[in-house]
Amino acid sequence: xxxxxxxxxxxxxxxxxxxxxxxxxxxxxxxxxxxxxxxxxxxxxxxxxxxxxxxxxxxxxxxxxxxxxxxxxxxxxxxxxxxxxxxxxxxxxxxxxxxxxxxxxxxxxxxxxxxxxxxxxxxxxxxxxxxxxxxxxxxxxxxxxxxxxxxxxxxxxxxxxxxxxxxxxxxxxxxxxxxxxxxxxxxxxxxxxxxxxxxxxxxxxxxxxxxxxxxxxxxxxxxxxxxxxxxxxxxxxxxxxxxxxxxxxxxxxxxxxxxxxxxxxxxxxxxxxxxxxxxxxxxxxxxxxxxxxxxxxxxxxxxxxxxxxxxxxxxxxxxxxxxxxxx
Amino acid sequence: xxxxxxxxxxxxxxxxxxxxxxxxxxxxxxxxxxxxxxxxxxxxxxxxxxxxxxxxxxxxxxxxxxxxxxxxxxxxxxxxxxxxxxxxxxxxxxxxxxxxxxxxxxxxxxxxxxxxxxxxxxxxxxxxxxxxxxxxxxxxxxxxxxxxxxxxxxxxxxxxxxxxxxxxxxxxxxxxxxxxxxxxxxxxxxxxxxxxxxxxxxxxxxxxxxxxxxxxxxxxxxxxxxxxxxxxxxxxxxxxxxxxxxxxxxxxxxxxxxxxxxxxxxxxxxxxxxxxxxxxxxxxxxxxxxxxxxxxxxxxxxxxxxxxxxxxxxxxxxxxxxxx
Amino acid sequence: xxxxxxxxxxxxxxxxxxxxxxxxxxxxxxxxxxxxxxxxxxxxxxxxxxxxxxxxxxxxxxxxxxxxxxxxxxxxxxxxxxxxxxxxxxxxxxxxxxxxxxxxxxxxxxxxxxxxxxxxxxxxxxxxxxxxxxxxxxxxxxxxxxxxxxxxxxxxxxxxxxxxxxxxxxxxxxxxxxxxxxxxxxxxxxxxxxxxxxxxxxxxxxxxxxxxxxxxxxxxxxxxxxxxxxxxxxxxxxxxxxxxxxxxxxxxxxxxxxxxxxxxxxxxxxxxxxxxxxxxxxxxx
Numbered sequence: 001x002x003x004x005x006x007x008x009x010x011x012x013x014x015x016x017x018x019x020x021x022x023x024x025x026x027x028x029x030x031x032x033x034x035x036x037x038x039x040x041x042x043x044x045x046x047x048x049x050x051x052x053x054x055x056x057x058x059x060x061x062x063x064x065x066x067x068x069x070x071x072x073x074x075x076x077x078x079x080x081x082x083x084x085x086x087x088x089x090x091x092x093x094x095x096x097x098x099x100x101x102x103x104x105x106x107x108x109x110x111x112x113x114x115x116x117x118x119x120x121x122x123x124x125x126x127x128x129x130x131x132x133x134x135x136x137x138x139x140x141x142x143x144x145x146x147x148x149x150x151x152x153x154x155x156x157x158x159x160x161x162x163x164x165x166x167x168x169x170x171x172x173x174x175x176x177x178x179x180x181x182x183x184x185x186x187x188x189x190x191x192x193x194x195x196x197x198x199x200x201x202x203x204x205x206x207x208x209x210x211x212x213x214x215x216x217x218x219x220x221x222x223x224x225x226x227x228x229x230x231x232x233x234x235x236x237x238x239x240x241x242x243x244x245x246x247x248x249x250x251x252x253x254x255x256x257x258x259x260x261x262x263x264x265x266x267x268x269x270x271x272x273x274x275x276x277x278x279x280x281x282x283x284x285x286x287x288x289x290x291x292x293x294x295x296x297x298x299x300x301x302x303x304x305x306x307x308x309x310x311x312x313x314x315x316x317x318x319x320x321x322x323x324x325x326x327x
Numbered sequence: 328x329x330x331x332x333x334x335x336x337x338x339x340x341x342x343x344x345x346x347x348x349x350x351x352x353x354x355x356x357x358x359x360x361x362x363x364x365x366x367x368x369x370x371x372x373x374x375x376x377x378x379x380x381x382x383x384x385x386x387x388x389x390x391x392x393x394x395x396x397x398x399x400x401x402x403x404x405x406x407x408x409x410x411x412x413x414x415x416x417x418x419x420x421x422x423x424x425x426x427x428x429x430x431x432x433x434x435x436x437x438x439x440x441x442x443x444x445x446x447x448x449x450x451x452x453x454x455x456x457x458x459x460x461x462x463x464x465x466x467x468x469x470x471x472x473x474x475x476x477x478x479x480x481x482x483x484x485x486x487x488x489x490x491x492x493x494x495x496x497x498x499x500x501x502x503x504x505x506x507x508x509x510x511x512x513x514x515x516x517x518x519x520x521x522x523x524x525x526x527x528x529x530x531x532x533x534x535x536x537x538x539x540x541x542x543x544x545x546x547x548x549x550x551x552x553x554x555x556x557x558x559x560x561x562x563x564x565x566x567x568x569x570x571x572x573x574x575x576x577x578x579x580x581x582x583x584x585x586x587x588x589x590x591x592x593x594x595x596x597x598x599x600x601x602x603x604x605x606x607x608x609x610x611x612x613x614x615x616x617x618x619x620x621x622x623x624x625x626x627x628x629x630x631x632x633x634x635x636x637x638x639x640x641x642x643x644x645x646x647x648x649x650x651x
Numbered sequence: 652x653x654x655x656x657x658x659x660x661x662x663x664x665x666x667x668x669x670x671x672x673x674x675x676x677x678x679x680x681x682x683x684x685x686x687x688x689x690x691x692x693x694x695x696x697x698x699x700x701x702x703x704x705x706x707x708x709x710x711x712x713x714x715x716x717x718x719x720x721x722x723x724x725x726x727x728x729x730x731x732x733x734x735x736x737x738x739x740x741x742x743x744x745x746x747x748x749x750x751x752x753x754x755x756x757x758x759x760x761x762x763x764x765x766x767x768x769x770x771x772x773x774x775x776x777x778x779x780x781x782x783x784x785x786x787x788x789x790x791x792x793x794x795x796x797x798x799x800x801x802x803x804x805x806x807x808x809x810x811x812x813x814x815x816x817x818x819x820x821x822x823x824x825x826x827x828x829x830x831x832x833x834x835x836x837x838x839x840x841x842x843x844x845x846x847x848x849x850x851x852x853x854x855x856x857x858x859x860x861x862x863x864x865x866x867x868x869x870x871x872x873x874x875x876x877x878x879x880x881x882x883x884x885x886x887x888x889x890x891x892x893x894x895x896x897x898x899x900x901x902x903x904x905x906x907x908x909x910x911x912x913x914x915x916x917x918x919x920x921x922x923x924x925x926x927x928x929x930x931x932x933x934x935x936x
Contacts, residue, residue: 017772021781026788141923145861145915147868150887150908157896157904213926222429229385229422230444230494231413244434260862263779267869271891281780285787285873293784300780308775320434320478 002325007312011305018301022294023071027064080295085287091295094280099299101171102276105192106265109199110258116200117207118250122243124208125215137212140205148264152198152271159194166194169273195272202268203261210253214246221245248319254311259304266300332501332534333359333382338395340381341374341558341605349605350393351377353558361501364528364535366545366566368581369555372602375538376425378555379506382536383422384412400501418448421495425507427487431479437465437490438475441497448498464493468523485516489523496527502534510539521548542581546570551638554578557602557613560632564639574641577614612643620645656850659928660921666928669920676914680730687721688712691728691881694719704898713902717893725881726906732882734914736794736867741860743802745809748855752813757821757840767814773807782866786875793877801866809855813848820847850929857922861915868911883907 062070074080080091124133143151160166167173172187218224219242227241266278273279277296284293316322335358341351351374359365367375380386382397384404397404399420404412424430432440441461445452462472468489470482479487488508495503505524509517525548528535539545545552549566554575562575573579600617603609609616611626618625624644632642660666679686688710694701705715713722755766782800789796820826821844829839845852870876871884874892878885890896890904 014772014775018776021776025784141919142912142916145865145919146908146912147865147872149869149872150904150911153887153891153896153904153908157901161896161899213930217930222424222426223432225385226422226424226430226494227432229383230417231447232443233447236443236447240435241432245432248434259775259777260779262777263782263869266779267873270873281783282873285783285875288787290787293787297780297784301776304777305775318434321480324478324481 003316003322004313007309007316011309014305015302018298018305019072019075020068022298022301023068026290026294075298080298081291083289083292085283085289085292091291094292095277095295095299098275098277098280101274102265102269102278103303105196105269105274105276106199106262108192109196109265110203110261112196113200113204113261114207117204118211118247120204121208121211122215122238122246125212125219125246126238126242128212128216137209140208143202144205144209146202147267148198148202149267149271151202152195152268155194155198156271167191169271171275191274195268195274198268198271199261199265202264203257206257206261207250210257211246211250214249215242218242218246244318248315251311251315251318254308258307258311262300262304330361331358332361332363332400333536334396334398335382336396336398338378338381338397339393340377340386340391340395341393342377343389343391344606346606348393350608351558351605352381353605353608354395355558355560356395357553357560357563359502359534359536362528362532362534364537364548364550366549366552367536367538367555368540368542368545368552370602371540372605373555374558374605375540375555376506379422379504379536379538382504383416383420385422414448417444417495417500418498419500420502420504421498421500422504422506423488423491423495423508426511427491427508428479428484428511430491431487433479436476436478437461437482441465441490441494444494444497460497461493464497465490467496467527468493484512485520488512488516488520492520492524492527496531496533499531500533502536504536504538506538507540508537509544510541517544524548554581557608558605559613559629559642560640561614561642562640563632564636564641568636568639574635574639574646575614575643576618576620576645656853656928660924663924663928665920666924669917669924672913672917672920676730676734676910676917679727680734683728683731687724687727689721689724691720691725693721693724704900706900707902713906714900716889716903722886722903722906725886726883726910729881729883729886729907730910732794732880733864733867733884733911736798736882737860737864737914740798740801740805740863740867741856743798744805744859744863745852745856747802747806748809748813748859749852751806751810753817753840753844755810756814756817757836757844763814766810770807770810770814773804774811778804779866779869782870783873783875786870792875794880797867797870797876800870801863805859805862805866809859813851813855816848816851817844820844823847850925854922854925854929857918857925861918861922864911864915864918883911 078092080095083089083091083094086094120136124136127133156168160168167190169191171191172184173191176184176187178184224237224241227237232241266281268274269276269278270282277300281293281296283289284296336356338352338355339350341353342349353374355378357365367378369375377386377390380390381392382399382404384392384407386392392405395405399415407415431437438458438461441464442454442457445457445460446454449457458475462475465472465475470486470489470493474482474486479490482490488511491508508524509520512520521544524535524537537545537549542554546566546569551564552562552566552569553560554562554569554577556577562569562573562578569578570582573582603613603616609626611624611628612618612621612630615621615626622644630642630644630647632640633647635641635646689696701711701715701719701721703715703719704717705711707714711721711723713726715721716725751766751770755763755770782804785800785803786796789800826839826843829843867876867882868884868887871878871880871882872887872891874888876882876885876888878888884907886907887904890900890907895901895903
């Protein structure tokens with residue numbers, strides 16, 4: 001219980017820090033980016049200018065603390081300002097359209113890659129002397145060294161352009177809408193396969209390598225020798241004795257890896273013009289839509305923090321030592 | 328003495344390394360009678376743990392038995408089929424490991440770890456029955472039954488080692504190998520555990536091979552004692568007699584030194600120098616470089632382990648007349 | 652200690668392979684003017700202007716870009732800046748991680764609390780979005796901002812693992828002895844502790860360089876770098892912006908990515924080798 005409380009406090013605190021970084025960042029930048037942008041974007045509506053001024057702390061009549069307070073109040077009311085590129089739409093409304101796509105695609109792909117990567121890692125650690133294990137390990141060391149977006153480009157080139165088996169991009173074909181029901185869902189799945197495969201395959205190596213190394217460490221433990229000496233079945237040794245212990249550090253190592261994996265996934269969306277948060281981030285960068293850019297950063301960060309929190313809870317359920325606060 | 332339960336003949340075991348074969352156990356022979364308690368003592372790295380693992384057929388990866396025989400109840404375990412080995416191991420011969428902390432799976436309850444060994448060997452046994460047996464075993468080693476569903480980290484170091492002893496006894500084996508079972512514990516707990524082992528052994532009549540670097544621990548409870556140095560037994564005989572009258576200079580050194588209570592020390596207080604590199608053992612007696620009483624002959628040929636008295640063997644030229 | 656380490660490293664097959672790949676890239680980078688058929692920003696020669704969007708020909712082995720640059724020459728010259736940014740970022744990141752890890756692990760106390768705290772914040776904040784936001788605010792586009800941004804966000808993991816290793820090494824006997832003898836703490840850190848964590852420092856360097864190479868390419872691909880610089884990342888940026896894919900110009904977008912991956916693999920291999928060497932359990936005996 002103390003562990004749970006600690007993790008909850010940490011979650012709240014980390015979100016608070018993310019909010020603060022988000023607030024400070026534009027105010028830290030050298031020069032005066034806000035004015036440059038306002039000047040760059042001729043004919044900007046006054047409300048958009050206000051939005052930028054607020055975002056950059058150009059409301060010079062207010063002290064920084066007042067600005068900070070206003071910022072927190074605004075965010076708590078779901079007010080993230082006005083988007084420049086989608087003017088006069090509110091940032092929150094723009095973002096809300098992209099979120100489900102990203103959560104759907106990235107969520108499924110990440111869970112799949114974690115499951116497959118973990119299973120594969122367990123398998124190659126168990127049979128670590130075989131040539132096949134070595135080959136799999138080498139293959140994923142290689143794949144892991146490529147930027148996701150390039151891997152995406154290659155798949156698009158070969159499986160969408162050269163051989164038009166899959167669509168080049170987008171989340172569903174333009175001809176179907178929610179009204180089409182099953183056809184709409186089918187189209188979504190069809191469009192999600194290729195980007196999903198990129199994210200799954202590219203991030204799989206991470207989970208696989210982590211669990212493999214954990215697994216090899218665990219396999220050298222005395223309790224594995226005891227399990228063998230006791231005459232337990234291979235499956236019980238592999239799963240209940242080795243893998244269950246090897247997965248624990250893997251889940252707590254989720255924090256770092258997930259932040260990295262999500263970065264790659266965002267760029268994958270750009271390659272596939274997938275209408276999620278990553279593609280929107282790309283557009284925001286290109287159109288210098290700073291209010292939107294910051295909102296996206298905030299959302300991704302909060303998303304990662306919440307995923308970490310879930311991992312923390314999961315590990316509490318799986319590790320009796322953590323439940324008792326003994327570790 | 329009754330019939331021999333275990334006969335080891337010319338056992339050579341060790342590890343295949345990048346730099347060649349390391350013979351941690353080099354041409355070693357001894358036998359163990361039913362119900363007997365043999366103590367094996369030596370510095371860390373003398374091969375005593377490798378011997379334990381070899382008898383249990385637990386040498387893995389680069390570890391292996393190079394040659395020799397391990398006859399257990401008349402059957403040679405070297406080259407035995409895996410399936411037969413699996414059936415026999417723990418059922419007739421089990422082991423208590425050095426560190427109970429590492430020998431128990433941290434994410435499984437004690438009960439699960441006691442029950443699964445029964446389920447693996449007694450097909451079709453019900454969980455209820457297995458748990459009942461597990462509870463009985465815990466009682467035997469003085470652990471309250473309400474700790475049956477505890478996780479390892481909820482028990483003290485001494486309790487964990489008792490659980491391991493219960494686990495080793497649960498199938499009522501004929502032989503239990505104990506590989507430094509008390510090393511990680513403090514002195515009082517050590518005493519209690521040793522007493523418990525002795526009590527249980529008398530009650531259930533199993534044989535014990537007890538391995539330690541702490542010679543003083545062995546003298547009281549062993550029937551016979553083997554002193555190991557650099558992969559070889561250099562002195563063997565009745566515990567009390569060796570204690571009163573050590574022959575080999577190394578044994579004398581061991582007697583005079585007070586080994587640390589916790590963990591191994593690379594160098595024993597009483598004997599300067601370090602054990603030899605087993606990848607390149609010295610040509611003659613392996614103790615030659617550290618021996619106070621070395622002679623010319625000693626570095627030419629390893630002395631054989633020969634009888635020096637009644638049921639007493641020593642591998643030292645000091646006791647092989649004519650060379651003095 | 653360090654010598655043994657290097658010896659094992661050289662003997663390790665994976666490390667050797669990684670080292671060979673890396674050396675080849677270094678040779679290409681150093682001798683780029685000798686190897687490349689043209690200058691990276693050259694659009695014409697005595698025979699006249701280069702064709703635009705040319706397919707591979709005997710003169711332009713990998714074709715030309717939309718602006719008439721020779722792709723092979725750009726690829727070869729691109730090795731220079733790509734490698735430089737990756738390695739410099741790797742070195743800075745490792746240095747920051749090492750300094751913070753040593754301070755926090757050896758001196759403990761308040762300093763450690765503060766550093767560890769900042770560290771755990773940096774660990775959970777997803778780096779790429781942070782990098783993108785920071786990079787997009789920086790109005791001067793170029794190599795230096797990329798190096799700074801990548802090092803600023805990349806040190807956390809290294810600092811964490813170095814700290815915990817330093818903590819355990821500083822409990823070892825020889826450190827305690829030096830302390831009892833009243834040795835200067837900085838001398839203890841550099842003479843007693845540093846040599847014992849050298850493999851971890853090397854591993855940190857390899858992983859952060861690998862991350863930096865991918866991070867650099869990603870930033871440039873999005874257009875957050877200096878798009879007129881010649882690197883593999885900007886090559887991909889131009890290829891993407893000129894729809895190389897839809898023109899079937901695989902010779903434009905395939906090679907730069909392959910090179911990024913190969914360079915990354917060389918660091919991944921060396922990192923893996925270090926793991927094998929320093930962790931005897933992972934090592935295949």
